Amino acid sequence: MALFHRPLPRTLEAALRDLKEKSVLVRRSAVQDLGRHAREQATSAIEEALLEALRDDDPLVRTEAAYCLGDMKSKRALPLLLVTVDDANSLVRQAAIDALGTIGDPQATGRLLRALEDERPDVRFQAVIALGRISVDTGMDAVLRAVCDEDPHIRYIAVRVAEELVTKELSPTDTASLPERLVEQAKGWLEDEDAHVRLAAAILLGKxxxxxxxxxxxxxxxxxxxxxxxxxxxxxxxxxxxxxLHQAIAGLERRAFGWKRWIKEQHVDTARVALVRLGHQRARRAIVSDLRSWSRNQRTVAVTTAGQAGIREAIPLIEAMRGDHEQAVQEAVDEALELLHARND
Known part of the structure; x- marks a missing residue:
């Protein structure tokens, strides 16, 4: 017998009703359920209720309503969301800007560009992300403005947005290309006073x-x-x-084979893939050996890393796992074989 009663998720009718309750806890729970119904099937009744919730006295209800309207890509919500960008509560402001970016309507561009000059860092931060979702050109304009921000967190997110824009819709094996207006500037970002911004710029250029x-x-x-x-x-x-980068081998070896891999996340498998690409035979043998592991999870990871690393001699071992769910996750098997056969073509 259960010690605690956990209520079932509300029906749509119950969620709409409870959104008008006096209890703030009930309204918070109801707007979450309403968001779930919106993801399953958006209706005008849900949209109307969420627009009303965006005016609620409680900031958490307003926050959730803004996110839900963004997920619905509600064009009707644009005017109210544009006003909500100036909400007194930071969480609500961030949710409103996020929703405007998710909706992606160019009508929001002017307000979001103005938000880049807002005195509140949280508004500027979210505005960079949102503008990157509207269009590549708009996003790049935002990046070039935000990388000059006094706040390193905003400079960092600007470089990350630039990376997302130039790698958009590329396959993992493709090399991105920087727009002409970014090439020299991106190298300048390597000299930023903040290490995280420098790293983000290095990753952008590396890709x-x-x-x-x-x-x-x-x-x-x-x-x-x-x-x-x-x-x-x-x-x-x-x-x-x-x-x-052969000069990285020692650091990669410590991640792939060192004792620290047992006590914290060291991106062991990513390091092994990098080592294989650098001609490291021990890493290559380790991945192939893991394909014969007693652990299904370890075999599945090895299947993925063998595909990413392009280890052709692994093909027979991975082929033998095809159709056998006990051996490895079949999606991983199919993806690895596709990668490996593509390298052979």
Whole structure:
């Protein structure tokens, strides 16, 4: 017998009703359920209720309503969201700007560009991200303005947005290219006073095939930048292999085989893939050996890394797993074989 009663998710009718309750806790829960219904099937009734919730007295209700309207890509919400950008609550402001970016309507461009000059850092931060979602040109304009911001967090996110824009819709094996107006500026970002901005710039250039930021990638691999976003850390490790940074081998070996891999996340498999791309035979043998592991999870990881590293001698072992869910996750098997056969063609 259950010790605690957990209420079932509300029906649409119940969520619409409870959004008008006096209890703020009930309204917070109801708007979340309404968002779930909106994801399943958006209706005008839901949209109307969320627009009303965006005027609620409680900031958490307004925040959730803004996110839900963004997910619905509600054009009707544009006027109210544009006003909500100036909400007294930081969470609500961020949600409103995020929603405007998700909706992606050019009508919001002017307001979002003005938000880049807002005195509140949270508004400027979210505005850069939102403008990047509206269009590539609009996003690049925002990047070029935001990289001059006094706040390093905003300069960092500007460089990350630039990376997302230039790598948009590229396959993992493609090399991106920087727009002409960004080439020299991006190299200038390598001299930023903030290590995280320098690393983001190095990753951006690296994904465009330029190793000008190699020293900053090495700093990340060696753990000399702290704290560090896991995504940036993984990207630096991967680029060491892609850009053939042989000077990174010692740091990659420590991640792939050192004792620290047992006590904290070191991106072990990403490091092994990078090492294989640098001609490292021990890493190559380790991946192939893991294909014979007793652990299904370890075999599946090895399948993925073998595909990413282009280990052709792994093809027979991976082919033998095809159709056998006990051996490995079949999606991983199919993806790895597709990569490996593509390299053979």
């Amino acid at each position: 465009c095939g330029d190793d000008a930021g190699a020293e900053h990638l090495l700093d990340a691999i060696e753990g000399r930048i702290f704290p560090m976003e896991p995504e940036d850390e993984a990207a630096a490790i991967e680029l060491a292999g892609t850009l053939k």
